[in-house]
Every structure is written in structure tokens, then in C-alpha cells.
Amino acid sequence: MENNELTPNEIRGVDLVVKALTKKYKFILGWEPDKKYREYDNTLFIHLKINYDMVSDYFGIRIKPSIKARLNDKDYDWWGRDLYSLSAFLDEPEGYDGGYDVKKQMSNLAKELYNRLPPQLQRTYVFPSFGGDQDTPVSLNIHGFIVY
Numbered sequence: 001m002e003n004n005e006l007t008p009n010e011i012r013g014v015d016l017v018v019k020a021l022t023k024k025y026k027f028i029l030g031w032e033p034d035k036k037y038r039e040y041d042n043t044l045f046i047h048l049k050i051n052y053d054m055v056s057d058y059f060g061i062r063i064k065p066s067i068k069a070r071l072n073d074k075d076y077d078w079w080g081r082d083l084y085s086l087s088a089f090l091d092e093p094e095g096y097d098g099g100y101d102v103k104k105q106m107s108n109l110a111k112e113l114y115n116r117l118p119p120q121l122q123r124t125y126v127f128p129s130f131g132g133d134q135d136t137p138v139s140l141n142i143h144g145f146i147v148y
Contacts, residue, residue, distance in 0.1 A: 004038035005038070006033060006037075006123065007123075009120050009121050010044075010121070010122070010123045012121055013114065013117045013121030013122055013123070014031060014044070014046060014114075014140065015031075016113075016117065016121065017110050017113045017114050017117070017140065018030065018031045018046075018048065018110075020109075020113050021048075021106060021109065021110060021113075024109070025058070025102075025106060026054055026058070027050050027051050027052075027054035027055045027057075027058055028048050028049070028050055029048075029049040029050060029051055029148060030048075030049040031046050031047065031048050031049060032046065032047055032049065032146070033045070033046055033047075034046060034047060034143045034144075040138075041125040041138075042125050042127075042136070042138055042139060043138055043139045043140075043141050044123050044138045044139070044140050044141065045141050045143040046140065046141070046142060046143060047082060047142075047143055047144045047145060047146050048106075048142060048144075048145050048146070049145075049146045049148055050086070050145045050146065050147060050148065051148060052071055052089060052147050052148070055086055055087075055090070056090060058102075059086075059087060059090060059092075059098055059099070059102075061087070061090040061091060061092050061096075061098075062090070062091050063089050063090060063091065064089055064090070064091045065091075067089045068089075071089075071147065078147065079147065079148065080146055080147065080148065081146070081147050082144050082145070082146055083144055083145045083146070083147060084143075084144045084145070085099045085100065085103065085145075086098075086099035086102055086103055086145060087099025087100075089147070103142065106142055107141060107142045110140050110141075110142055111139060111140055111141075114137070114139075114140040115137060119135075119137070122137040122138070123137070123138045124136055124137055124138065125138055
């Protein structure tokens with residue numbers, strides 16, 4: 001990939017997708033690209049910024065009290081921390097898969113919405129094909145979450 005930085009149009013495209021996600025998942029506050037997003041030509045990995053109190057409300061499960069206290073104090077070890085599961089800090093029952101299921105649904109919806117964007121709002125990579133090289137949209141992937 002010649003230019004690894006996100007262009008203003010590419011940022012706008014992801015902004016539109018994330019804004020649409022917030023209609024269904026009210027706990028989303030925003031997004032940022034994964035720190036290593038430049039290393040992948042065919043996938044754009046992003047992290048969603050989330051409000052953990054609203055995640056708790058969404059699932060109807062309380063946050064573990066010890067973690068809740070640290071989040072309330074904006075403890076630097078917890079506030080703004082990267083997570084790979086929506087339910088990591090919840091006091092969830094054993095065998096609970098709600099966080100995994102919702103992340104999967106969010107990822108599928110984000111990919112579908114991203115693929116429907118006009119080409120000028122999508123990040124692309126060159127895909128060699130039999131008929132010649134083609135600009136192909138990357139796959140948008142929700143890599144994780146940042147807790148606020």
C-alpha cells in the first residue's frame with residue numbers, strides 16, 4: 001500500500017459506519033484505528049470507544065464492584081484500557097456468551113454497512129487478478145474496545 005495513512009474520506013466512511021452502529025448499540029462513543037492498522041493491506045482494524053456503564057445496562061449485568069470502583073476513579077490502568085470482549089468487566093454468569101455474540105453481530109453489521117458505502121469513502125487495496133489489478137475495498141473489522 002503506497003499511502004498507509006487514513007485519508008479524510010476514509011475516516012468519514014468509518015465515521016458513518018460507527019454512527020449507524022450507535023443507533024443500535026447506544027454504548028458506543030466513537031472509534032479509533034488499531035495502532036497497527038497500517039500493517040494490513042486488506043483489513044482495517046478499529047477499536048470502538050465504549051461507555052462501560054451503558055454496556056452494563058445493555059446486557060443487564062452489573063460491572064464487577066472492584067473494577068467499577070477503578071473505572072469511577074478513572075484509574076489509569078483501567079480507564080481507556082483496550083478490551084477484546086464487551087463483557088470482560090461484567091459480573092457475568094459462568095458460560096455466558098452474550099459479549100461474544102454481540103461483538104460478532106456488531107462486526108457483521110459494520111462490514112455490511114462499510115461495503116455499502118460509496119467507493120470514495122472506502123479504503124482500498126490493490127488486488128491482483130487475471131484481468132488486471134483492481135482496487136478492492138478492505139474488510140472493516142472491530143478488533144476491540146476502549147473503555148470510558
